[in-house]
Amino acid sequence: MRSFSLIFKQFSRSVLLIAGFAFLGFSAYAQGDAAKGEALYKAKCSACHKIDIRVVGPALGQIVTAETDDKWLAKWVQNSQGLIAAKDPKALKIFNEYNQAGMTAFAELSDGDVADIMAYTRTTWKTMQAVPAPGTVAGQAAGTAAGQAAATGPSNLVVFSMIGIIVLAFIIILVLNKVIARLERLLLKNKGLFAEEAATQKAPVDRLATVKKLAKNKKLVFFVLLCGTLAFCSWGWVTMWNTNIHQGYQPVQPIKFAHDLHAGAMKIDCQYCHSGAYKSKNASIPSLNVCMNCHKTIDRALNSKTASTEIQKIYDALGYDPQTQKYDSTKARPVQWVRIHNLPDFVYFNHSQHVVAGKQKCQTCHGQIQEMKEVYQYSPLTMKWCVQCHKRTKVDFKGNAYYTNLEQVHKLLGEHKPVSVAVMGGIECSKCHY
C-alpha cells in the first residue's frame, strides 16, 4: 500500500508539474501581454521590422501569425545564428530568403517577453487586416490623381483653353445680342415705330464726338504719347537687361523633392546628397542609390497609411520592387531632372573652389534652400553679381592650405589689411573666361 501511495504521490507530483508547466506555456502563448509586447517591440524590433511591410527583415504580421510554434520563435529571437548553425531547416530557409542577413541575438529577452511581442504583433496584424482594404485603394487612387494634377500645375493647355472659352462666350453673347436687336427691330416694325431707331444711332456718334474733341487738345495728346513712350521705353530697358537672366526660374521637376523637408526639418547636410560640391567642379545631382540609403526603409510620410507616390517614382526609376527588395535593371530609366542653374559655356565655375578654399555656404548663392519646397534660382548669376561678391568678400587665410603661399607673400609685403578676392586676381578676365 505504502509503495502504491508513494508511486501515486510521485506520479501526481509529476503530473501536476507537467500540468503547471503546460499551463504556464499555454498562458504565455494565449495571454501574452500585447501592451508589454508593444513597448518591447518598439525598443528591440522596429529598427529592422515592420508589421505590414518588409523592411530589413520580413514583415512580421504574416510570418508570425503563420508560425504557431512559439518555442521555436523564442529560440530564433534569442539566438537565430545558433539555429542556423544547427542546420534547423526552417531557420535556414528564412536565412537564405533574406540574403543571409543575420538577425541580432536578443539573449536578454525571456520566453515570456518573446510571447508578449508575438501577441502584440498578432493582434496588430489582425486589426490592420480588418480595417484597410477598400479605404487604402480609394485613398491611393485619390492620392495619385491629386498628385498628378498638382504635378502638372496650370499647364499652357489649361490657360489657353480658358482664354478660348472666354472668347467663345463673348462671341456667343455678341451673336445673341444681334438676334435680340433684330427681334426688337421686328417688334418695332410691327408697331410701326421707326422713330426710335434714329435715337439709337445717335448715341455712338455722341461718344465718338467726345473722343474727337479730346484728340483736338494737342497738349493732352502730347501728354498721352509721352506717357506711352516712357512706359514702353522703361519696359524695354528692364526686359533687355533681364534677357538671359533666369533669376526666379522654378521649373516643374519630375519628382517633387522637398528641400524644406530633407535639408530643413531633417537637417541633412546639403553635401550628403550633393557630395560633388567639395571635391568637384560640379555639385552633382545625387544618383538614386543615395536616395535609397534612406528610402529603402522609408516608403511613406510619417504616420501615413499609404505609400508615397513620389517615393514610388524613385523605385520605378530604379526598377526596384519594394515587396521583394530586388532591382531589375531592365526596367530602370533615369530621372530627367530639369536644370535650374545654367552658366553659359564661356564661364568657368568650380564648386569645390568656392566651398572648400573659399569657405562659402551653399546659401550664399542658392538662397535659403532649406526653406524651399520647390527650388528656384535665387541669384541672377550675372557677371556683375560675381564681380560684386569677389570685390566684397574677404579671404579667410586661417587654416586654409590653399592660400599658405599667398599669405606668406602678403606678410612679406607688410600688408596687414584683409584681402578681398578681387585683389588676388579674382576679377581678372582669364580667371573665368578662357
Next chain:
Amino acid sequence: MLAMNKIKILGTTVIIIAATIITSSCNDKRSTGWEFAPNMYEHLAYDPDQQNGNFKDGKTAQVPPAGTVPVGFISFDYPNTKDGYDKASIEYKNTIASTPQNLADGELLFARFCSPCHGATGQGDGEVTKHGFPAPPSYSTGQSSRGGAMKDLTDGKIYHSITYGVNAMGSYASQLDPQERMKVTLYVHHLQTL
C-alpha cells in the same frame, strides 16, 4: 443702345486678354524668360547630368567599364558576405595615421554623411531617427546585429559596413572614397570610447 453694348463688350474683352497676356508673360516662373543667343547657354558639350542620345541608356554620366580602377585607388577585397565581414575584421588594418588633422576630417565627414542617423556623438539619436527612421545602435553602448558589442568593432568591420552597408544602412561607397572611409573609421573609433 445695343451698339454701345457691343463696343463695351469688345473693349472689355480686349483689355482682359491683353492684361492676362502681359501679367502671365512677365511673371512666368516656369520659363527662363527671354534669351538672346541661346546657343551660348545650350552649348554643344554635354553636361554630366544631361540627356545624351549617343548612349543606349540616354545618360551622359556613364558608369566606367567593369574592372576599371582609378589611379591611386585602395581596393578592399572582401566580399559583401558574413565571411567577408569576419575576414576583414581579422586581416584589414587602417593605413591612415591617427593625426589630429585626419581625425578632424573624419569628424567633418561623419557629421556630413553619418550623423543624420547615428547622431553627432554616435549614440544613434540623429535628427532623422526622431522622424521615424529606425535608429541604429550606439557605438559606445549598443550591440551589433552581427554579434558583439559596437564598441569592439574593428577597422575591418567598420570599413566593411561603410563600403557595403548593413541592415537599414546603405552603401556609402559612392559618396566616400577609400581615404575618406578610413578617416571616418578613425573617428568612429573615437566615438566608441564615449
